[in-house]
Amino acid sequence: MPEGLEAEIWTRAAQAVVGREIAKVWCDERVAPLGFVESSTGATIEKVRRCGKVVVIDTDGSSLGLHFGMTGRLEIDGTAPIPRLEYASGRDRAEWDRLRLWTVHDHQTSLSTAPALRMNDPRRLGKLTLDADLSGLGADCLTLTSDELTAGLGRRRVAIKSALLDQRVVAGLGNLCADEVLFHAGVAPRRPADSLTPEEIESIGAQCRRCLPRLLAAGGSTHGELSPEVRSAAGPCPLDGAPLARMAIGGRTAVWCPTHQR
DNA sequence: CGGCATGTTTCGCC
DNA sequence: AGGCGAAACATGCC
Numbered sequence: 001m002p003e004g005l006e007a008e009i010w011t012r013a014a015q016a017v018v019g020r021e022i023a024k025v026w027c028d029e030r031v032a033p034l035g036f037v038e039s040s041t042g043a044t045i046e047k048v049r050r051c052g053k054v055v056v057i058d059t060d061g062s063s064l065g066l067h068f069g070m071t072g073r074l075e076i077d078g079t080a081p082i083p084r085l086e087y088a089s090g091r092d093r094a095e096w097d098r099l100r101l102w103t104v105h106d107h108q109t110s111l112s113t114a115p116a117l118r119m120n121d122p123r124r125l126g127k128l129t130l131d132a133d134l135s136g137l138g139a140d141c142l143t144l145t146s147d148e149l150t151a152g153l154g155r156r157r158v159a160i161k162s163a164l165l166d167q168r169v170v171a172g173l174g175n176l177c178a179d180e181v182l183f184h185a186g187v188a189p190r191r192p193a194d195s196l197t198p199e200e201i202e203s204i205g206a207q208c209r210r211c212l213p214r215l216l217a218a219g220g221s222t223h224g225e226l227s228p229e230v231r232s233a234a235g236p237c238p239l240d241g242a243p244l245a246r247m248a249i250g251g252r253t254a255v256w257c258p259t260h261q262r
Numbered sequence: 263c264g265g266c267a268t269g270t271t272t273c274g275c276c
Numbered sequence: 277a278g279g280c281g282a283a284a285c286a287t288g289c290c
Contacts, residue, residue, distance in 0.1 A: 006268080
């Protein structure tokens with residue numbers, strides 16, 4: 001579930017905790033750095049922002065990074081801004097919790113309140129970080145310009161799909177959104193990055209700025225033309241009806257339309 | 263049982 | 277040095 005769009009949704013919802021003092025923290029030590037609990041407890045949350053796919057919580061001390069891996073989710077004050085889609089049949093098991101963070105605010109209302117922030121991640125590929133260095137990230141996917149994309153690509157020769165997934169090239173794009181953007185831009189995912197014309201680069205940037213906000217408003221990465229259902233079925237192209245192609249590119253499954261993506 | 267999954271990181275080879 | 281692909285990581289689901 002978690003790509004940049006999901007991180008954006010969680011970041012917006014988590015504005016609710018700005019200004020609160022962190023009263024108590026529990027975390028799964030297997031996904032957190034040493035000292036995570038000590039560094040965060042007692043701090044005041046000053047800002048919540050997004051860097052690529054990471055939700056960053058700035059406090060008056062350290063900054064806490066929440067990365068969600070493949071299956072992580074976030075609940076704010078007991079409410080999940082994104083309802084679970086995958087693992088729909090399974091429950092929200094407490095043993096999958098990786099972070100529980102209570103604030104003084106919660107304690108004032110009731111001792112049994114839900115944590116202000118709760119991260120749940122069955123597959124445990126997500127990570128918690130302390131003062132993470134996120135300076136290597138490329139330009140953000142939601143506002144990507146053609147100049148930024150050109151600079152990010154450099155002289156890379158890999159498939160454009162692989163390049164778009166490289167967070168140093170563009171920050172926040174995941175497997176679904178990369179396919180979605182290429183679908184709308186009309187560029188085949190296997191095209192070598194250095195073979196794209198300026199027009200194609202511009203088209204990819206334009207589609208990032210146009211269709212990603214639309215996906216965001218619709219609820220996230222899974223709400224595009226190439227929804228998980230369409231992807232797994234690999235049926236007809238939603239645009240022109242041609243049979244969709246499905247193939248691993250750079251270790252990830254790519255879905256595209258060989259007719260209108262060239 | 264085999265294969266697949268919305269993501270990084272690491273290793274080895276140019 | 278840096279680009280690149282494959283493997284590793286961890287676990288649930290179909």
